[in-house]
Amino acid sequence: MVVNNDLIADLQARGLIAQMSSEDELAKHLSEGSRTLYCGFDPTADSLHIGSLVPLLTLKRFQLAGHKPLALVGGATGLIGDPSFKAQERQLNTPEVVAGWVDKIRAQVSQFVDFDCGQNSAEVVNNLDWIGKINVLDFLRDVGKHFAVNAMIQKESVKQRIEREGEGISFTEFTYMILQSYDFAELNKRNDCTLQIGGSDQWGNITGGIDLSRRLNRSQVFGLTLPLVTKADGTKFGKTEAGTIWLDPAKTSPYAFYQFWLNTADADVYKFLKFFTFLSPAEIDEIEAADKAAQGRPQAQAILAREVTRLIHGQGGLTAAERITEALFSGDDEQLSAEDYAQLQLDGLPSSVLDPSTLGETPLTQVLADAGMAASGKQVKDALGRNAVFINGQPVGLDDMMNSPAVFAADRARFGRYFLVKLGKKKYHLFATAV
RNA sequence: GGAGGGGUUCCCGAGUGGCCAAAGGGAUCAGACUGUAAAUCUGACGCGAAAGCUUCGGUGGUUCGAAUCCACCCCCCUCCA
Numbered sequence: 001m002v003v004n005n006d007l008i009a010d011l012q013a014r015g016l017i018a019q020m021s022s023e024d025e026l027a028k029h030l031s032e033g034s035r036t037l038y039c040g041f042d043p044t045a046d047s048l049h050i051g052s053l054v055p056l057l058t059l060k061r062f063q064l065a066g067h068k069p070l071a072l073v074g075g076a077t078g079l080i081g082d083p084s085f086k087a088q089e090r091q092l093n094t095p096e097v098v099a100g101w102v103d104k105i106r107a108q109v110s111q112f113v114d115f116d117c118g119q120n121s122a123e124v125v126n127n128l129d130w131i132g133k134i135n136v137l138d139f140l141r142d143v144g145k146h147f148a149v150n151a152m153i154q155k156e157s158v159k160q161r162i163e164r165e166g167e168g169i170s171f172t173e174f175t176y177m178i179l180q181s182y183d184f185a186e187l188n189k190r191n192d193c194t195l196q197i198g199g200s201d202q203w204g205n206i207t208g209g210i211d212l213s214r215r216l217n218r219s220q221v222f223g224l225t226l227p228l229v230t231k232a233d234g235t236k237f238g239k240t241e242a243g244t245i246w247l248d249p250a251k252t253s254p255y256a257f258y259q260f261w262l263n264t265a266d267a268d269v270y271k272f273l274k275f276f277t278f279l280s281p282a283e284i285d286e287i288e289a290a291d292k293a294a295q296g297r298p299q300a301q302a303i304l305a306r307e308v309t310r311l312i313h314g315q316g317g318l319t320a321a322e323r324i325t326e327a328l329f330s331g332d333d334e335q336l337s338a339e340d341y342a343q344l345q346l347d348g349l350p351s352s353v354l355d356p357s358t359l360g361e362t363p364l365t366q367v368l369a370d371a372g373m374a375a376s377g378k379q380v381k382d383a384l385g386r387n388a389v390f391i392n393g394q395p396v397g398l399d400d401m402m403n404s405p406a407v408f409a410a411d412r413a414r415f416g417r418y419f420l421v422k423l424g425k426k427k428y429h430l431f432a433t434a435v
Numbered sequence: 436g437g438a439g440g441g442g443u444u445c446c447c448g449a450g451u452g453g454c455c456a457a458a459g460g461g462a463u464c465a466g467a468c469u470g471u472a473a474a475u476c477u478g479a480c481g482c483g484a485a486a487g488c489u490u491c492g493g494u495g496g497u498u499c500g501a502a503u504c505c506a507c508c509c510c511c512c513u514c515c516a
Contacts, residue, residue, distance in 0.1 A: 089511095166441070166512055233473075234461095241463060259471080266472055297470035329471060363484045375480095379464055382479050386466050401484055424464075426471055 003066035005031045013281040014274035016058060018200035018227040021210055026222040029194065034120050035067050037195035038187055040127070040180065040202075041109055042074035042082060043101035047248035048108050050238045050260075051199075054226050054275055056112045057311075058197055059122075061278075063113055068120040070193060071109040075102045075128030077180060083173035084157035085201045087164075090173070102126060108247055111312075123191075127183050143182050146215045147208070152177060155204040177208050184209025185216045193221070200225040229275065232267035247312055253348035254309055254317035255324045259426070261305035262325070269300040277307040320347035328428050334393060338415040344430060351430035354419065359404040364396065367404055371431070373423045383423050390422040408433075 008027050011017050020026055029035065039055045041048060048056070059069040078098045081090040093101075106124050113122035134143075152174070153162055161169040184206070187193035196206050206223035213221045229237045238245050245260050246252040252260075264272055273284045291298035310318045324347050327336055336344075345351045352371050359367070364384070365377030374380045383389050384398050391407060392414055400407050408431070413419055419431040 164512095168512060236462085239462090263471065266470095269472090297472080301470095301472075325471090361484090365484065374464075377483065378479075378481090381484075382465055386478080388465055398484090424466090427464095 003031065003034055004064070007062065007065040007067075010281070011058070011061065015271060016054070016226055016275065018225040019203050019223070020225075021207065021223040022220075025220070026195070026224065029222060030065075030067070035195060036070060036187075036191050036193040037062055037067055037197060038070035038072050038125075038184075038191075038193050039197045040072040040074050040077065040183065041105055043078040043098050043105045044081075046101050046104050047246045047251050048105060049247060050245045051229070053247070053308075053312075054229060055198060056109065057276065057278075058226055060112050062197075063117075063120060063122060064278075066120060067195075069113050069122045070187060070191060071113060071122060071124045072183060072187070073102050073106050073109065073124060073126050075099065075126040076131035077127055077176060077183070078102065079128075080176050080179060081173050082176050082180075082205070083161055083169055084176075084204060085160070087160065088167060089161075089170055092172075102128075104248075125187070125191075127179070127186075130186050131179055131182065139182075142216075143178060143212070146212055147178055147181075157201060157204040177205050180205040181208035181212040184221065185213045188213045188219055188221050189217050194219070195222045195224060197224045197226065200228050229272075232265055249313055249317065249348075253321075253350075254313040255321045255348045257313065258305045258309045258318070258321035258325065261308050262301050263426075264301050264304060266298060266300075269298065269304055273300060273304050273307075277304065277311070279303075279307065323347055324349045328422075333420060336414070338418075341415065341418045341420075341430065341432070345432065349428065349430050351432060354408060354431040354433050356405060356408050356410065356433060359408060361402070362404050364401045364404050364407060367408075368421065368423060368429070371421075371429050373421065373427055373429050380423065388424050391419055393420075 007030060008017075037059070039059050041052060041055075056071075059071060063069045075098065078101065079092070079095060081092065083089075106126070110122075110124060115121050115123075152158070155177070158169060158174065158177075161167050161173075180202075184193070184196050196202075196209055198206055203223070203225050206225065210221050210223055213219055231237050240260060242256065244252075245257060249257075261272075261276075270284055270288045273279060273287070274281060277284075279287075287300050287303060291300055306318060306322075309321055313321070324344055327333060327340060327344060328349075350372060354367075363377065365380040368374060368380045368389070369377045374383070380389070381398070381401070384396065384401060387395055387397055389396050392412065394412070396407055408419060410416060410433075413433065417433040417435070421429045421431060423429070
């Protein structure tokens with residue numbers, strides 16, 4: 001197996017390295033042969049979100065460089081809850097729920113790495129397979145004995161839980177670090193895994209595993225963490241008005257996903273290209289230079305959206321997302337054919353069925369709020385008052401609020417049944433009457 | 436088990452009997468400006484088209500009137516045992 005020695009340099013150029021244990025030795029270790037590394041993903045929901053994308057893609061980067069990735073799904077740790085940098089104790093989920101999530105996460109994780117590429121084919125492992133079997137006394141004697149509580153409470157990741165007035169940490173969550181450390185030692189023993197990667201919030205857990213592997217297996221293993229993705233304006237990455245951006249297309253449509261990336265701020269977009277795409281740092285620098293030289297709108301966001309959407313949702317998902325975007329934002333939705341409308345629905349443009357005969361006294365605010373265009377009728381009302389609502393290109397205002405039947409009258413529909421409603425600059429919803 | 440502190444609208448955080456649907460900040464939404472950026476400015480920000488209705492851990496109570504007072508209960512934190 002040929003390994004690519006430029007991996008660390010590439011990761012550095014992308015800004016993807018937050019911390020590394022024994023830097024020089026790790027670089028040497030990786031350059032001397034194909035290594036096995038792992039990254040854990042706890043089932044905390046029925047889908048991963050884009051917060052997991054950086055580690056996921058980094059596993060892929062290691063695989064492309066000739067190393068063997070293990071994606072660990074935390075069937076056991078997901079039952080406990082990682083306290084790292086969490087302000088509050090978390091609610092435990094039932095074993096049945098977590099088991100269901102494990103299946104989903106396993107399937108998602110599997111999309112990103114190659115399972116059939118010879119020696120460095122990826123594997124998915126579940127820590128419930130070993131943690132689930134260990135008994136308490138063995139655990140306390142063989143594993144727990146290696147951890148000094150004095151050191152554990154010094155970890156930055158649990159400091160605010162320990163020091164902050166009004167918060168605390170249960171023994172259950174406090175133990176999480178030990179479980180994750182044990183994972184690393186176990187994978188080191190059974191798979192010869194010598195590197196763990198993870199978000200920078202995982203540093204404390206990873207170093208715990210490094211120490212434990214040395215004590216238990218007398219082997220040197222390494223850790224590498226990835227930076228927390230931050231935005232220049234200080235707001236949280238990965239959230240929009242509609243909530244978390246999920247990887248599951250059933251939870252976040254490819255169109256919404258594409259739009260999320262397209263809306264990336266200039267100040268973040270080149271960094272994100274390096275984080276989330278496989279374009280080389282040199283190519284990305286060229287894009288940046290070209291954007292700087294040109295006036296007006298940069299091309300970077302479109303490239304980012306295209307690359308990431310294709311990566312997650314495939315060419316089909318990307319095509320659908322671009323089709324909707326083109327139809328809605330090109331400014332000439334009057335050009336759409338009846339087939340185009342049908343296609344937009346299939347592509348995942350938010351849409352719903354409308355029965356004009358039931359509208360009656362229903363205020364327009366309620367119709368749009370019920371369709372999910374706004375969190376409440378109040379917000380729709382605000383938009384109506386500011387002339388921010390358009391139906392098939394025609395402005396509607398407060399006067400129309402109590403006039404839903406007329407607004408959605410058949411003679412105002414496109415092709416007799418479609419109403420494309422725009423609220424604000426970016427929110428679209430397609431209402432269609434039944435055929 | 437004992438002593439003390441605390442639970443306020445998405446988050447942080449004011450508010451100790453009426454002027455409180457509840458200060459301020461953040462987040463979010465809409466408008467202007469733009470490039471479906473950023474920054475800035477404006478408006479909204481419990482629900483409701485409105486009349487009005489429902490909130491300040493829970494349940495009762497005092498009062499003309501409670502987020503604010505009382506009782507009990509639940510949860511969290513600190514210290515002691």
